[in-house]
Amino acid sequence: MSAPLVFIDGDQGTTGLQIHERLHGRSDLRLLTLPEADRKNAARRAEAINACDIAVLCLPDGPAREAAASVVNPAVRVIDASSAHRTDADWVYGLPEMSAAQSARIATAHRVTNPGCYPTGAIALLLPLVQAGLVPADHPLAIHAVSGYSGGGRARVDEHEGAGASQAPAFQVYGLGLAHKHTPEIEKHAGLTQRPFFLPAYGSFRQGIVLTIPLLLRQLPAGVTADRLHACLQQHYDGAAHVEVVSLQDAQAAQHLDPQVLNGTNQLRLSVFANPLHGQVLLSAVFDNLGKGASGAAVQNLDLMLQHAA
Structure with missing residues (x-):
């Protein structure tokens, strides 16, 4: 055969x-x-x-x-x-x-x-939390993501690597009409019942993504903490070959997120950052927009x- x-x-x-x-x-x-x-x-x-x-x-x-x-x-x-x-x-x-x-x-x-590249990170972060009831399906969510310019296809690559590369913007926020085509995909597959706010951007690096979602604990169901959010993600992706959940200790020690750290791989790295004093949590996903994305x-x-x- x-x-x-x-x-x-x-x-x-x-x-x-x-x-x-x-x-x-x-x-x-x-x-x-x-x-x-x-x-x-x-x-x-x-x-x-x-x-x-x-x-x-x-x-x-x-x-x-x-x-x-x-x-x-x-x-x-x-x-x-x-x-x-x-x-x-x-x-x-x-x-x-x-x-x-x-x-x-x-x-x-x-x-x-x-x-889609951006939805991969957003859905991976949100779906387990929504299914577990830690984040309500109708919660007002804001998603921000920065991708390497290859996410814009050949035209964007030519802009940054062609004859006029020296004039290419270092950073560019787009989708200002708040109608990016990935938004319905995120809403549907993350199990949301309310359209999320999604704002993407391109940086002057070729590939890689950092996607972040801020949460205020006081707006979530009673008893939800950063520990519970992290434990939910860890349990959901236990044994997943291509998804890793960073420990809370390593997240606490982190000083920055490098969008290029997983380039050339099919890996997706999820983190939960927290400031208990202010009741704030930041969910993040890092991956290669040309790899897992x-x-x-x-x-x-x-x-x-x-x-x-x-």
């Missing part, structure tokens, strides 16, 4: 290239790629996607919808790395650490939607699907 055939549609983009690099040299699968002349040929792409076992879509939202719609072979399974299907009930959300059952859902799914997550989901196929 031949190894499963994996087709990366859009393998010249940032995420596609990273997935290709992560899969290079593996003997348990075969990679299907199109010649450069055929990459924009709809007929050739449709032929390739229907000939593979698993297709990974690394495309803008519109083309990703078109590619998914072009699948007529019922045996073809799809991982969509775009945001086109992240709130679609017909697609399985590709964050295995959401629950004990989520990995099994991904493994057997025919349609998996890869999480994109290509690393896609490969993790692909491996789950391949294990089921085997």
Whole structure:
């Protein structure tokens, strides 16, 4: 029996290239790629996607919808790395650490939607706390995140690495219309019943994310403390290979958060910082926007699907 055939549609983009690099040299699968002349040929792409076992879509939202719609072979399974299907009930959300059952859902799914980079951190922090009743589902939440400029795709990379790189901004807050496309994804998959406030930014580093969520203990249910919030996260992610929860002692000793510390990995690092005197808590997530926030997550989901196929 031949190894499963994996087709990366859009393998010249940032995420596609990273997935290709992560899969290079593996003997348990075969990679299907199109010649450069055929990459924009709809007929050739449709032929390739229907000939593979698993297709990974690394495309803008519109083309990703078109590619998914072009699948007529019922045996073809799809991982969509775009945001086109992240709130679609017909697609399985590709964050295995959401629950004990989520990995099994991904493994057997025919349609998996890869999480967004920012939502990965926000959902990982909030979902266990909301499910445990420590943070109410309708709590007014403010989420702030700073990503490396690669999160803005090729245009942002060119801005920082091209001929005019010396003029690129050192720091840029965006999404000021408070309508970022990741917000509904966070609301749905974190189990919230009220839209969170989400404000993203880009820094002048290539990749990596620091995401933070402030909480006031007096606004949370009676008896909620930083210790309980931390214990909930620690229990939820106990045994998770790609999520680590920093101890309260190490968090207390930390002086800063480096968004680049996990670059090149598929790891997600969660922390709970606290100031008991003022009743304030800060939740944080650090990870690689091109790793656990994109290509690393896609490969993790692909491996789950391949294990089921085997």
